[in-house]
Amino acid sequence: MTTDTRAAGDLLRLDRQICFSLHAASRAFNGVYRTVLADLGLTYPQYLVMLTLWEDDGLPVKEIGDRLRLDSGTLSPLLKRLETAGYITRRRSEHDERSVVITLTMAGDDLRAEAAGIPLRMAKATGLTLDELQTLRTLLTTVTENLDEADL
Numbered sequence: 001m002t003t004d005t006r007a008a009g010d011l012l013r014l015d016r017q018i019c020f021s022l023h024a025a026s027r028a029f030n031g032v033y034r035t036v037l038a039d040l041g042l043t044y045p046q047y048l049v050m051l052t053l054w055e056d057d058g059l060p061v062k063e064i065g066d067r068l069r070l071d072s073g074t075l076s077p078l079l080k081r082l083e084t085a086g087y088i089t090r091r092r093s094e095h096d097e098r099s100v101v102i103t104l105t106m107a108g109d110d111l112r113a114e115a116a117g118i119p120l121r122m123a124k125a126t127g128l129t130l131d132e133l134q135t136l137r138t139l140l141t142t143v144t145e146n147l148d149e150a151d152l
Helices: 003-011 018-038 044-055 061-068 072-084 106-115 118-126 130-149
Strands: 088-092 100-104
Touching (some): 018 044, 018 118, 100 106, 118 130
């Protein structure tokens, strides 16, 4: 085996794959979120929807899906469960009958106060400082944007 072949083979080691590191970190995050969110009765994807609405209430389903990178087939069941739980309402847009607008209920808005401590709990669980987490988030955002633009 030549040095070039060995070097190329080293690139194929699982422990060298950034995609696997991101996958493993994502699964670990989801596991911790599952525990932290259990008290609120939310799943991680439902929590992401609630975060989006706490930031901007009254969004069309399409906008929520775009922000969360979720298709309507994934998002619709999440929204139905959040509506059944009493956290959101779904209604047809007055401006475009094809569009459904999602609005927080009072209970959904009140849930925000219960969720307020989650980001710091999650930050603590990572073992990283807030500055390190901000750097990591910035790097991941850059990676995501570059991959979205990749012309391979």
